[in-house]
Amino acid sequence: MLNITPHNSDDKKQYDKRFGTLNTLNTPSEAKKVARVLIIIMVLFCVVLFLPWQQNIRARGEITALTPKDRPQKIQCPIDGTIAKWNVQEGQHVDSGQVLLTISEIKDKYIDPDMILRLEEGILAKGKAISAKEDKVSAKQRQLEALKAGLKIKLKQFDNKIEQSILKIEGDSIAWEASKVDLKNADRQFKANQELYNKGLISLTKLETFKSKYQQNVSKEVSSRTKLEMARNEYQNAILGKNAARNEVLDKIAKTDSELSTTLSDIADSDAALAKARNELSSMEIRAGMRVIRAPQKGIVVQALNSGIGENVKSGEALLTLVPDQPHLAAAIFVKTMDVPLIEEGRHVRLRFDGWPSIQFSGWPSVSVGTFGGKVEVVDFMNQSDGTFRVLITQDPKEKDEDWPEELRMGTGVFGWVMLEEVPIWYELWRQINGFPPSLKDYKGGKDAKK
Template sequence: MEPEFSAYRHVYGHQIPRHLRRWLLFLLFLCIVLLLLPWTQNIRARGTVTALRQEQRPQEINSIIAGRVEQWYVKEGDYVRRGDTIARLSEVKADYLDPALLTRTGEQISAKKAAIDYYGGKVSAAESQIGALGGARSAKLQQLTGKLLQLEAKLRADSMDVQSANNDWSIATAQYNRQRALHDSGLVSLTQLESRNAALQQALAKKTGAENRLLATRQEIGIVRIEFNAVQQEYLEKKAKAESDRLGSLSQIAGGQGEIAKLQNQYASYVIRNGMYAILAPQDGQVVKARASGIGEILKEGDMLVHIVPTKIDPAVELFVRPVDLPLVSVGQKVRFVFDGFPAIVFSGWPSASFGTFEGIVSAVESDVSANGTFRVLVREHRDYRPWPPELRIGTGANGIALLKNVPVWYELWRNINAFPPDYYKPSGQDKNSKK
């Protein structure tokens, strides 16, 4: 019997069909399916857009020499091409203020070269003098040698004359002694004895003359030999003096060549310095951040004049990864990006379902820690996936998501509940990319 009160029917509802069990079973089945779905582990890092190569990054344009700004040819924001003049400087150092510095330095070089030519002529004259001294010495020595040979021949002749005179004197002495004995015996007259005595005296005179000539010849030979040595000594002295003059001239030539090299070095430095007054753009780019301003401002050596941002760059992103995540990052690994100013819908665990993200490949992992306690990772563009937007500028912020291993959702939940780090994962093809 059905109750009469309608409130009873609304409270207990005996006639209403029950679908709660079906919904609970469906939700349980859905949770199990979700837990078994694949989930891509990842690590996140913040970074900025930069250039892949060093020469493509913003650079300072410095003044190589000290100078005063005389004229500006560009303003901030202008685009320049390589070799365009940005500014012109004037000299401020007293050593380079002379407007005829190059001319006077060239004149000094010419004067030094003329001096070297003069000393070269002096060296040639000294060598000629040494050769002439050698010829004179040879002639004089030949003359003395001939005279010495003549005197030696005369010495032999005088020796024979002395020997002949001695023989004559011995014979005359013997004859005089016999004549005297005969005179004492009264066999010969006094006249005959005096004749023998005169012959003896003549023989003695010849003997004495021959001996004197022999002594004179020997003395002349001694004098010639002394003169022979004197000629050699005189030649050695003259040769030494001429050689000293020659070496002195060579020394002056060497010194002059050193000074010429120094002057030529200065001349080349002056020429190069004259070309440094014009500050040129090293590459195509935009001029920004001018440090110097106005006309007449003094710049020191190495002072920055402006910044230049290259026009054509190969974009890359520098990420700063925590030390705990560094072992999970390797060269060749894929990284997804969300750039500031470019809207995107991101499902970190399902990268294929994300929209508006861009992909890159890890190009380098630095081994040195940065000042902020993180490690710098350089990521280049993955051209096969989706080109990066050409509107990117250096310094644009980027959120990086490094894709790791694919795991079930239940494992990722269990890992996060227990505060475990992501699984270490080495991407396929990493070795090939590293070798390349």
């Protein structure tokens, strides 16, 4: 052994002075500590890389209502008019049907306060006119029935007269034939007696007797023929009279029927005018009800869009805003188009409301503080004007999280994390660095998820 290592302090100082470069080859103790810490950190980092991480989609939004009837609505003016009276003030609770304000008419057509009474009087007058025309129709119908019955009787009379004329013609025809036979016999007897007188076999007195008898038969034959012609004329006159009577009565029937049709047409026009008047009356009564604007449902008056008395308003113009009472709240968040396919109904969501302090670990929702749970209720099928899609989130009654604050109001800002699948942290870092979308797997909580 060379025994060159110093054994006392003086020797060591001499040793360090002569061999100082050898000291640089030794490892400092502080460096060893740092190395150990770095190694521990690397080991912990590697361990952390394999811890589970909850993927999520982040989006901002606001508090709204799930159903349209629960959302703030603008109460519009149904008619043109002027504000006559305000019955409520901002912040006031109102019940369904409560009067909010009253509108006065400004149009000349509706400004008469007795307009409804005038219309009722007009309707009553039209009703009486229609009743009178209906009575006239009844009278015309009875007149038609009387004319038709009279025509039947008159035609029956002429039929009887024609039948009598026919019988008389037959009797006169037989009498005429008999008179002709008598005349022929009288003529033959007169001529025979004339020859006997010429021969002097009979006296002139007897000849005169046969001559007188012959003259009587001639007169009788002429009279029978005349009666037959008169009976025939009476038959023709009866036929002509029957036709004339029929035509006369038919003319009266046609005239009465025409008057009846005219009256029925007048009644139809009056009915149309009456229906129009009733429609106008109904419209006026409805319009009169529109002058009083009532609350459609229970809620709170939050903003009056018009003010003052006597201010003119137009039909369809918004007068005030009404927030329904105790609405079914929902959080509406707006997600990007690329994230919409990853969101399904029933997905769990963590929410942070403006005004409620919270600490959110998006990857580990179980350790979050001050956030509230929810579930995806609706995913819109149409994008907004800025290209985002609205997602409605409601409180999940199955979750054991704290209930949403009762102080939440419409329009309160909200930030949401839609929870997706669990992946290792290294995968999430790798996905973020490469800009890949989150993992998409079959979600069992959706309504339409397949087993």
